Amino acid sequence: MHEHCGESGAIGAAQESLRLWRNGQQTTFIGLDAVRKIEYRTTRNEATRCYFCKNNCLRTFIDVRTEPAKDLVPIERVTKVPLMRGEQRLIIATCEKGTVEDLDEMKDIKAGLDHIREQHPNFVDIASKEVFRPTNSESVSDPIPKRAWTKSDKRRIALMQNRGKVRIGIPRVLNIYTYAPLFNAYLESLGVQPENIVYSDYTSSELYRAGANRGAIDPCFPAKIGISHVYNLIQEKHRKKPLDVIFFPMYDVLHSPLVKITGANACPTVTATPETVKAAFTKENDVFAENHLKYINPVLNFSNRKLFAYQMLQAWQPILGLSPEENHRAVESGFAALHEYETSIRKRARQVLDQLEREDR
Known part of the structure; x- marks a missing residue:
């Protein structure tokens, strides 16, 4: 940045005006008088x-x-x-x-805006909707054992048989806008039905106000809104059709396409938000227990797939009755779905950028 950025910007604007005038462009300025x-x-x-x-x-x-x-x-x-x-x-x-x-x-203005929208798609808006779609991942579940020799075997069989019925609520906030395809594919490949993966509503002023009375004092709105999203899951989604679990992971280290970097850690406030939310709903009375809900918020490292698989196994084994082998396969399905989604968005964005370059815009 220029050390005299204000003056240099004004001089640059004057030079550009002079260049246009020399090329025949007339001023539309009405004059100082x-x-x-x-x-x-x-x-x-x-x-x-x-x-x-x-x-x-x-x-x-x-x-x-x-x-x-x-x-x-x-x-x-x-x-x-x-x-x-x-x-x-x-x-x-x-x-x-x-x-x-x-x-x-x-109406003419709206028609023009619609035409511009068609010619220049808003990939932020597109991604915010596509990221939550079911992935239709193939099953990687273990076959349900025919016999149970121990109590733990019986418990696992019961959990495996219940996978198609278990309903999971996920707050539509923070890094879920990146990792929803991974979690969707992971759960779907283990037998959880896509319609039973329930996201909170999109952020709105109404959603925020409804749950803000539990508010935690946080330095940023994206973290603070987490409480309202969990409130939405409990008071709206759970009331309409009961949930079994609320899954709000703690994003520690993120995956990154960059190389030769020292780390890709998430913002500390973002990482700790699920714990802040948990405290807000359990400090005076345990709202999760009162609503017969399990709240799980594992710390996740997306850059180390082996560690990530272990963290997911610890989180979901008590709920889905997982084996380490099928958990590993589900993690691979999740990362494959994430890669497919990111590739699709980037490919379409690249096409638009290439078009703009061809048209010199």
């Missing part, structure tokens, strides 16, 4: 409220008059705020649709 004569008035009240969507945002109308007025064309339109002859209206709104008053003009 005309600027001194600018008059304007602002309006911000119920008359400026936008009703093009359910948000009903309040807008600011700025009506500007410049001299000489003879160069301005009177604007004739239906408006709740009268527009004086010789004035031009600027509308400060929270989105593009609110920058106009006429319904037909808004």
Whole structure:
């Protein structure tokens, strides 16, 4: 960064303006004398409220008059705020649709936005939906033993037979937006039904407010919202159809495509969030126990697959009756699904980048 970044930026802008002028581009600036004569008035009240969507945002109308007025064309339109002859209206709104008053003009803007969206897909929005889809992974489960010689054998058989019925709630927050395909494939390949892997609702102001009264004081909103997501699982998902487990892993070391790095550790606040959430729901009374829920939050290292497999085995063996062998196979299925998902997103993003490069945009 330049040591005088403000001045250097201004000089650069001036040089670019000079280059454009030398290439024949004319200025649209009205001049300093005309600027001194600018008059304007602002309006911000119920008359400026936008009703093009359910948000009903309040807008600011700025009506500007410049001299000489003879160069301005009177604007004739239906408006709740009268527009004086010789004035031009600027509308400060929270989105593009609110920058106009006429319904037909808004429809034209929306059509243009839809066209842009089709031509330039928002991969953040796409990924936030695709990442939670079932993976349809093939089963890697051990065959259910026909005989049980010990109590532990009987217990394992019962857990294996129950895999198709067990319902697992997962907060839709933090790094689950990266690792959902891994967990989905892991659980599906062990016999958990895709419809029984239940994610909390997407973050919204309503979701946050509903569970925020248990609030923990955390340095960032993404960590704080974890409490509300677990509350959503208990009060919304569990009430509609009972869950058996809430799975909120502690992300310690992440996987990374980068090489020759000293580490890929997650933010310490993110790592500790599941413990913070656990404390919020068990300090005064154990809400999980009251709702007959098991809360599991293992520490996970995604960069060391052998260690990750051990951590997942310790977490899920008491619930699914796993053997180390089938747990290993399920972990491999999970990482394969994660790789397939990431490759798919990157391939489509690469196609868009290549298109932009070809079109010199």
